[in-house]
Amino acid sequence: MNKVLLGRYLPGSSFIHRLDPRSKLVLSFYFIIVIFLANNWSTYLFMLFVVAGCILLAQIKLGFFWKGVQPLIWLILFTVLLQILFSRGGTIFWQWGPFSLTQTGIVSGIYVFFRFVLIIFMSTLLTLTTPPLEIAGALESLLKPLKKIHFPVYEVSLMLSIALRFVPTLIDEAAKIMNAQRSRGVNFDSGSLRQRLNAVVPLLIPLFVSAFNRAEDLATAMEARGYHGGEGRTKYRINQWHLRDTVSVVFFLLVTIVMILLRTW
Amino acid sequence: MDLSINFKQVTHTYQPESPFAHQALQGVSFTIQEHSYTAIIGHTGSGKSTLIQHLNGLLRPTSGEVVVNQQTITANTSNKALINLRRKVGVVFQFPEAQLFEETVLKDIAFAPRNFGMAADQAEKIARKAASMVQLPQTVLKKSPFELSGGQMRRVAIAGILAMQPQILVLDEPTAGLDPRGHQEIMDLFAQLKREQNLTVILVSHQMDDVALYADQVIVLEEGKVIAQQTPRELFNRPKWLRQHHLDLPHAAKFAFDLEKQANLKFEQLPLTEDELADELAKYLPKEGEQ
Numbered sequence: 226m227n228k229v230l231l232g233r234y235l236p237g238s239s240f241i242h243r244l245d246p247r248s249k250l251v252l253s254f255y256f257i258i259v260i261f262l263a264n265n266w267s268t269y270l271f272m273l274f275v276v277a278g279c280i281l282l283a284q285i286k287l288g289f290f291w292k293g294v295q296p297l298i299w300l301i302l303f304t305v306l307l308q309i310l311f312s313r314g315g316t317i318f319w320q321w322g323p324f325s326l327t328q329t330g331i332v333s334g335i336y337v338f339f340r341f342v343l344i345i346f347m348s349t350l351l352t353l354t355t356p357p358l359e360i361a362g363a364l365e366s367l368l369k370p371l372k373k374i375h376f377p378v379y380e381v382s383l384m385l386s387i388a389l390r391f392v393p394t395l396i397d398e399a400a401k402i403m404n405a406q407r408s409r410g411v412n413f414d415s416g417s418l419r420q421r422l423n424a425v426v427p428l429l430i431p432l433f434v435s436a437f438n439r440a441e442d443l444a445t446a447m448e449a450r451g452y453h454g455g456e457g458r459t460k461y462r463i464n465q466w467h468l469r470d471t472v473s474v475v476f477f478l479l480v481t482i483v484m485i486l487l488r489t490w
Numbered sequence: 491m492d493l494s495i496n497f498k499q500v501t502h503t504y505q506p507e508s509p510f511a512h513q514a515l516q517g518v519s520f521t522i523q524e525h526s527y528t529a530i531i532g533h534t535g536s537g538k539s540t541l542i543q544h545l546n547g548l549l550r551p552t553s554g555e556v557v558v559n560q561q562t563i564t565a566n567t568s569n570k571a572l573i574n575l576r577r578k579v580g581v582v583f584q585f586p587e588a589q590l591f592e593e594t595v596l597k598d599i600a601f602a603p604r605n606f607g608m609a610a611d612q613a614e615k616i617a618r619k620a621a622s623m624v625q626l627p628q629t630v631l632k633k634s635p636f637e638l639s640g641g642q643m644r645r646v647a648i649a650g651i652l653a654m655q656p657q658i659l660v661l662d663e664p665t666a667g668l669d670p671r672g673h674q675e676i677m678d679l680f681a682q683l684k685r686e687q688n689l690t691v692i693l694v695s696h697q698m699d700d701v702a703l704y705a706d707q708v709i710v711l712e713e714g715k716v717i718a719q720q721t722p723r724e725l726f727n728r729p730k731w732l733r734q735h736h737l738d739l740p741h742a743a744k745f746a747f748d749l750e751k752q753a754n755l756k757f758e759q760l761p762l763t764e765d766e767l768a769d770e771l772a773k774y775l776p777k778e779g780e781q
Contacts, residue, residue: 398588404548405589408581409650410605414569427601430591434636 234356240469241283241354246363248470252477253351257344259481268487269339275480276346283354293349294342301341309334361386362462379455387443395436402431493524493578493657493690495545499554502540506552514540516714517554522707527684527691529701529722531737532711538694539584541711542660545692546579547572558658577606580656582664586647590635595626595646598635602654613653620649624679641672648676652683658690659683665697677704702726702740702762710735727760742767 236242241249263269280290294301311323312330319326352360365382372378403413406427413424502515514537522528530538543549544556547563556563559578561571583589592598599617604610621631624645630638635646648664661680665673681704684691695701701708702722710718710725712735718725726732726743739747746761755774761767 401583402588404543405581405583405586407548408546408576408579408583409589409602409654410573410576412569412573427589427591431588434591435588 233353235285235289235353237284237354239282239284239354241279241350243467243469244354244473245464245466245470246355246359247367247464248466248473249351249355250360250363250367252473253347255477256347259477259484260340260343262481262484262488263336263340264488268484269336271480271483271487272343273339276343276350279350280346283350285350285353289353290346290349294345297341297345301338304341305334305338308337357389357392358386359462361389363464366464383455391439394439395432398435399428399432402428402435493559494557495522495658495690495692496557497521497541497544497554498557500544500551500556501553502537502544502549503552504540514714515544515551518711518714518716519554520709520716520719522690522692524690525684525688526707527681527693527705529705529708530692530694530711531696531698531701531708533736536711537714538711539662540714542581542662542692542694545658545660546576546581548581577654578656579658579660580651580654581660582648582651582662584662584666586651586664587635587640587643589647589650590643593634594632595621595635595638596631598646599649599653602650606654616653616655617649620653621646623652623683624649625675641668644668644672644676656689658692660692660694662694663696664693680704698726698738698740699742699763702743710737722762723760726762746770 260272263272280287309326309330311325312327312333313325314327314329316328317325318328355363361382364385365378368376368378368382407413409427411424411427413421413428415421416424497518497520500515500518501513504510504512504514518537518541530541532538540549544551544563545558547567550563550565550567552565554564558575561575563572563575590598592601596614596617599620600610600613603613603616608616618631621628626642626645626649630642630646635643638646644664651659659680664680665676668676677700680691680693683689691704693700693705705722708718708720708722708725709716717735726739729739729743729747732739738744740762742761742764746757746767749755750757757770758773759766759770761770
C-alpha cells in the first residue's frame with residue numbers, strides 16, 4: 226500500500242518547488258502537448274535534455290521517477306510492442322501474417338517509449354514538488370473563468386482538496402482494516418477469483434462505513450466553524466506570480482520554438 | 491506445547507531499498523514466557539505497533555527471526571504457514587470497531603471461527619459464549635453492528651477475537667476512548683480470561699496504572715530498540731530513568747514518592763496500585779489499643 230507514489234509530495238526548496246503552482250500545472254500540461262510535436266531523434270533528444278534539466282533543478286533523486294514509471298511499465302511495453310509489430314515502411318526484417326518487424330516500426334516503438342516516459346517524468350515532477358492542496362488551489366484559480374457559464378468552480382475545488390487530503394488517510398485506514406481482517410483469518414492473497422472477491426467484502430464495507438462517518442464528522446466540524454459555502458470567503462493561500470514563473474513560461478515558449486525548428490530540420 | 495515467544499535480533503524496515511525506507515525495529519531481542527502478562531510501553535512511533543504485527547505474521551522480520559508457538563518466522567516464511575499461526579494469536583487492534591462488517595452482531599463474532607474452518611452451528615455457539623463474556627446483552631445479537639453505541643461496538647469487536655479462542659492474546663490499547671467504567675470492565679475481563687484459560691497476554695498501553703495493576707513484566711521500546719525488560723516494580727522504582735525517557739509513573743507510585751519526599755515516610759516496597767498504597771499507609775496507622 227505504501228508503494229503508491231501517486232500524490233506523494235517531497236518537501237524541498239528548489240527552484241521548481243518555489244514556482245507558483247498555477248504555472249507548474251499549466252506548464253506540465255503544456256509540456257504534454259509540446260512532446261507531441263516531437264517527430265525525429267533530434268527533437269526527442271532535445272526533450273530529454275529539457276526534462277533532465279528540470280529534474281536537476283528540482284534536486285530530486287532519479288530513483289523516484291523510475292518508481293513513477295514502474296506501475297505503468299507493462300502498459301508502455303504493450304503499446305511499444307503494438308507499434309513495433311504493426312507499423313509498416315522502411316526495410317522489412319521479418320514478416321509473418323499481419324505482423325512485421327520493420328525499420329519504421331522499431332523507430333516509432335522507441336519514440337513511443339520515450340514519449341510515455343517523458344510525460345510520466347514530468348507529471349511525477351509536478352506531484353513530487355507540489356503539495357496536493359496547492360494543486361487543488363491552482364486548479365480552482367485556473368477554472369475561475371468557468372464561473373461565467375455557471376460551473377460550480379468553488380464546490381468542485383473544495384471536493385477536490387478534501388478528496389486529496391483524505392487519500393492517505395483512507396489508504397492508512399484500508400491497511401489497518403486489512404490487517405485486522407487478516408488476523409481474523411481472511412486471506413486476501415490466494416484462492417480462486419470467487420474467494421478473492423468474497424474476501425474484499427470485509428474490507429470494503431468497513432471502509433465505506435468509516436468514510437460515511439468521517440464525512441458526517443467533517444461536515445459537522447465545518448459547520449461548527451462557521452462554514453456556509455463558497456460565497457464571500459477570503460483565501461488563506463494566495464498564489465503569487467514571481468519573476469521565476471515568467472522565466473519558466475518564457476523558457477517553455479523557447480522550447481516550443483526550438484522544437485518547431487528541429488521538426489523541420 | 492510451548493507457547494513462549496522469542497524475538498532474535500529482529501529488524502524491520504518499511505519499504506526497504508526505496509527513498510522512503512524507514513527502520514522501525516532495530517535488532518530487537520526478548521523472550522516472553524507462556525502464560526505471562528507482558529506490557530509493552532514506549533512513545534508513539536517507538537515501534538510498538540510494528541512489533542505486535544510480527545506476533546501473528548502480519549509483518550515478517552526484514553532480518554532476524556521470531557519464534558511464536560514453536561513456529562519460526564523469518565523473512566522467507568510463506569503466507570500459508572502464517573495463517574495457521576493467526577488462529578493461535580488473537581490481536582485486538584486499536585479501535586477494533588472499525589473491523590465490523592456483517593449484517594448481524596452474531597455473524598460478525600462468528601466470522602473468525604468460520605474463517606478458520608469451524609462449522610456454522612458450532613461457530614454460532616462459540617460466538618454466543620464470547621458475547622456473554624464481554625457482557626453483551628442477548629438482545630443486540632440480532633442487530634446490525636452499526637446500530638450499536640461505540641462502547642458496544644468495541645465489545646462486539648473484542649468478542650470477535652475471543653471467539654477465535656486464541657492462546658496468545660495481543661491487545662493494542664484495547665480501551666482507548668472508552669469511559670472509565672468500560673475501561674475497567676474490559677481490562678478486568680482480560681485479566682480474568684488470562685487467569686481462567688491460562689492465556690499469554692501482551693498489552694500495549696500508555697496507561698501506567700494498567701501496566702502496574704495487571705502486567706508481570708514490562709518491555710520498554712524506544713526508537714525501535716528494547717531499552718528495558720523488567721517487572722513493573724523494578725521499572726517504576728527508577729523514577730529518574732523513567733523521566734529521562736519521558737515515561738510516566740502509575741498514580742499510586744507517584745503519590746508514594748511525593749509522600750516519601752514531603753512527609754518523610756519510608757515504604758518497605760514501592761506501592762504500584764491503590765490497594766498496595768492503602769496497605770502501606772495502614773502500617774502507619776496506630777494499631778487498635780495503641781495510642
